[in-house]
Amino acid sequence: MPPSAVPDFPQLLRDAGLRVTRPRLAVLDALLELAHADTESVIHAVRRDLPEVSHQAVYDSLRTLTAAGLARRIQPTGSVARYEVRVGDNHHHLVCRSCGAIVDVDCAVGRVPCLTAADDHGYVIDEAEVIYWGLCPTCSAGSEGPPPSRTPTETGEARRV
Amino acid sequence: MPPSAVPDFPQLLRDAGLRVTRPRLAVLDALLELAHADTESVIHAVRRDLPEVSHQAVYDSLRTLTAAGLARRIQPTGSVARYEVRVGDNHHHLVCRSCGAIVDVDCAVGRVPCLTAADDHGYVIDEAEVIYWGLCPTCSAGSEGPPPSRTPTETGEARRV
DNA sequence: GTTGTTTCTTGACTGGTTCAAGAATGGGGG
DNA sequence: CCCCCATTCTTGAACCAGTCAAGAAACAAC
Numbered sequence: 306m307p308p309s310a311v312p313d314f315p316q317l318l319r320d321a322g323l324r325v326t327r328p329r330l331a332v333l334d335a336l337l338e339l340a341h342a343d344t345e346s347v348i349h350a351v352r353r354d355l356p357e358v359s360h361q362a363v364y365d366s367l368r369t370l371t372a373a374g375l376a377r378r379i380q381p382t383g384s385v386a387r388y389e390v391r392v393g394d395n396h397h398h399l400v401c402r403s404c405g406a407i408v409d410v411d412c413a414v415g416r417v418p419c420l421t422a423a424d425d426h427g428y429v430i431d432e433a434e435v436i437y438w439g440l441c442p443t444c445s446a447g448s449e450g451p452p453p454s455r456t457p458t459e460t461g462e463a464r465r466v
Numbered sequence: 467m468p469p470s471a472v473p474d475f476p477q478l479l480r481d482a483g484l485r486v487t488r489p490r491l492a493v494l495d496a497l498l499e500l501a502h503a504d505t506e507s508v509i510h511a512v513r514r515d516l517p518e519v520s521h522q523a524v525y526d527s528l529r530t531l532t533a534a535g536l537a538r539r540i541q542p543t544g545s546v547a548r549y550e551v552r553v554g555d556n557h558h559h560l561v562c563r564s565c566g567a568i569v570d571v572d573c574a575v576g577r578v579p580c581l582t583a584a585d586d587h588g589y590v591i592d593e594a595e596v597i598y599w600g601l602c603p604t605c606s607a608g609s610e611g612p613p614p615s616r617t618p619t620e621t622g623e624a625r626r627v
Numbered sequence: 628g629t630t631g632t633t634t635c636t637t638g639a640c641t642g643g644t645t646c647a648a649g650a651a652t653g654g655g656g657g
Numbered sequence: 658c659c660c661c662c663a664t665t666c667t668t669g670a671a672c673c674a675g676t677c678a679a680g681a682a683a684c685a686a687c
Contacts, residue, residue: 324653324664344643359667364644369665382541385643399589411584422598423572428560430600437583439591485633485684505674520636525675530634546674628687635682644672651666657659 312337312390321373328358332366336376336390341398341407343385381407381436397435403444410437473498473551482534489519493527497537497551502559502568504546542568542597558596564605571598 314333315325323329328351335350336342342350348363367388370376377391381400387407396409422430439445475494476486484490489512496511497503503511509524528549531537538552542561548568557570583591600606 326653326665328666357667361645361668362666365665378543380541380543382539382547386543397583399583399587399591401589402592408587408589410587422558422560425598425600426560426569426571427603428562428569428598428600429606430560430598431563432599434597434599436595436597437586437589437591438593438595439586439589442588445590487634487684489635518636522637522676523635526634630687631685633682633684636680638679639677641674641676643674646671647669649667651664653664654662656661 317375321375323369323373326366327355328362329366329370331355331358332363332370333375333390336388340409341379341387341389343387347388379407379434379436381405397437399437399439401441401444402438403440406441478536482536484530484534487527488516489523490527490531492516492519493524493531494536494551497549501570502540502548502550504548506546508549540568540595540597542566558598560598560600562602562605563599564601567602569602 312333314330317333318325318329331351331354332347334354335347339346339350344360344363344367347367348358348360351358351363367376367378367386371378371388375391376388378386378388379398380386381398384400384405394411396411399408399410400406422433473494475491478494479486479490492512492515493508495515496508500507500511505521505524505528508528509519509521512519512524528537528539532539532549536552537549539547539549540559541547542559545561545566555572557572560569560571561567583594
């Protein structure tokens with residue numbers, strides 16, 4: 306993918322066999338802008354362009370885009386569903402136990418990391434999802450108590466792995 | 467840990483500074499028996515021993531045990547919360563996209579897999595959680611349609627990684 | 628045994644997500 | 658360029674895992 310090129314969303318939708326609708330384009334724009342947005346954030350962003358879209362349209366679009374592989378849905382334990390546009394690289398996520406902030410991290414080992422499980426139990430594996438848990442710089446600095454901007458996600462003491 | 471030894475749950479609770487109550491012991495027994503049980507399954511299992519426990523007691527116990535590190539909570543995207551007793555090894559999970567079945571897999575690479583992120587972004591990382599997604603033998607055999615025993619977790623075509 | 632704190636019971640409630648019926652819209656064929 | 662039909666969106670209600678709150682019961686130290 307050319308660096309910092311704006312994706313041709315209408316074409317991507319057509320390639321996936323989906324209709325090109327304004328809600329879907331607005332949702333894709335919102336995902337591109339927001340990074341790890343929950344559904345509510347997406348709804349708000351979409352309504353800046355299209356004030357009249359229903360929340361249901363956003364839910365439907367997110368589901369359709371996810372099923373088509375244009376978006377990716379993640380849901381760290383204790384969090385609501387979050388979405389991101391699916392870019393070509395296989396990156397993973399780093400989640401703060403205290404404030405829930407999420408950042409992307411590249412694969413630890415080359416391009417395809419722990420993809421091969423030690424024993425596949427007969428499963429046909431198509432994806433390895435990795436979530437690193439810890440404390441973000443802000444939360445680990447003021448140990449314990451800096452006011453979380455989000456609902457603390459099952460706050461617990463950090464455990465050794 | 468001695469192989470196939472029954473854990474001394476009362477002692478484990480005391481060591482964690484928790485009171486030894488019958489609901490908690492029953493929850494631990496249920497987790498040991500069930501493996502990746504959702505809350506409803508735990509409630510049913512617990513009520514075989516203690517018919518009168520409230521669902522709230524189970525929720526509280528699961529939260530407390532998780533916070534104390536005696537249990538582990540996982541929540542694959544699209545699924546409800548599931549719990550397992552926390553054993554010493556650092557294993558991961560293999561989830562069927564179609565029927566939601568979950569099995570354990572050992573670490574891919576030695577004992578600590580992709581634990582070290584390529585860039586920690588200043589986070590203090592304490593755990594790496596790996597979920598492999600795919601189709602279980604049953605679901606991949608009858609391609610598409612064998613009646614899922616559970617709610618299909620956001621069924622989508624298998625994607626390449 | 629007594630006492631004080633933690634935990635459990637009961638019952639109501641929340642909020643993210645889904646369901647359902649009908650209106651609107653996108654896009655290929657005429 | 659317009660028509661038509663399947664797909665998609667709007668509206669409004671419902672669902673359900675999980676949480677909150679107040680009082681009763683149980684655990685554990687003395």
